[in-house]
Amino acid sequence: MTSNPRKSQSSTLKAVDELRDLIFTGALRAGSDHLESELALALGMSRTPVREALLVLQGQGLVDVRPRKGARIKPISPTDMAEIYDVLTELESLAAANAARSAPKEADLATLSEAINDMDRALRANDLARWAEADEAFHCELVRLGGNSRISQIVAMMSDQVKRARLATLDMRPAPTRSNTDHRDVLDAIRKGDADQAQQIHHAHRTAAKEILIDLLETHHLNTL
Amino acid sequence: MTSNPRKSQSSTLKAVDELRDLIFTGALRAGSDHLESELALALGMSRTPVREALLVLQGQGLVDVRPRKGARIKPISPTDMAEIYDVLTELESLAAANAARSAPKEADLATLSEAINDMDRALRANDLARWAEADEAFHCELVRLGGNSRISQIVAMMSDQVKRARLATLDMRPAPTRSNTDHRDVLDAIRKGDADQAQQIHHAHRTAAKEILIDLLETHHLNTL
């Protein structure tokens, strides 16, 4: 029973998935233009599902569909990064507060705790890619615990928009050891049910991350990642 | 030169506009299902642009496309309302703070000020529909002044999701006179450049609105607006 659930997906959904992958990995470079027919050929399907997929991706802020110029893979500027991190900061820390207020049982915090441990292990192994993965899992789970599905959705969308830029700058950043202390502190605050503290710590955590990233982009003149 | 810009729009965009109108006015009732072919017939176009429009509307959280059951107009429950207002509260008050920090000139605040006056006039004339319109203009402009385009986008999307429910409950609510004092206070705080105060007042303003609405929905058992 190793059936691949993707097998039964519609071409449109497959196109969305595959295009997202191509965008995240940089196979479709930021700022580049792509005709519908070109993408259809590459994905082995007709233009119809590709068009539909591009509409979806446009809704997710990943591409701009520009008639007769092709779909442009949206680049991320330092300004974009600042906008997105401001949204993430605000909504994630609200989620952290709500998570604390919801008085979760220890079992509910297992995933969060595991993500923190994963980050520790990844850091010790100097495996930044794996650290990034666990970091994303942490933030995703934290927001889920907040219990607001719209916040989860928005945070996922904003995270996707900066995913490429985050990966590209991963090895330019100082080792995120401080980051993990923050994560543990947030978890502790949630355990204690201290909503204000959870919110405050997470807010500071994200604000710091924002500043590091923006500085990085600006000093390296990375204006279109 | 009274050319209608809509005239040149694609069918897909026209379909998006028209379907949104039908949803907001309630012509397409919350919770109802609609086949692609039915909508295509109603809009006088083929299924292709209707399908594309439905994908866009699904991205905006206004419909759910469910294979073989038709597109369902998403209803709003009290829980949805709470989720959405929490997002609006958080992001709008951040925008208010940023607007205050941006030290806008008086001319930049003209639209905001005008919206407040409109609300006053509408209240005196007992014209709730016009008050609602001006209220929306106020919130929209406030967020625009915050200078974060993603916040504008998200706020617009969340507002759209509750638009029907807000209109439907308009004449059940107490006269929003307190609301307008809040608006003026927020504007004053922005004028003074007091970011914290702007944020705090607006936060309280939205939180109060949330509680009034949720109470209303629950006492009237309006579970699927």
Next chain:
DNA sequence: GCCACATTTAATGTATACATTAGTGAGATG
């Protein structure tokens, strides 16, 4: 009379043909 299964059907999913149109470049013209 009820359940399992085949058959039908109605809706979506996809490909393709066709219509439309923005951009391009050649040629004429000042």
Next chain:
DNA sequence: CATCTCACTAATGTATACATTAAATGTGGC
């Protein structure tokens, strides 16, 4: 030589034909 026009091209936008498939319906066996 610059520029304007017009036809052409290539891309999107739209309709339609066709493939697929989930649900509904009926049929036979038990």
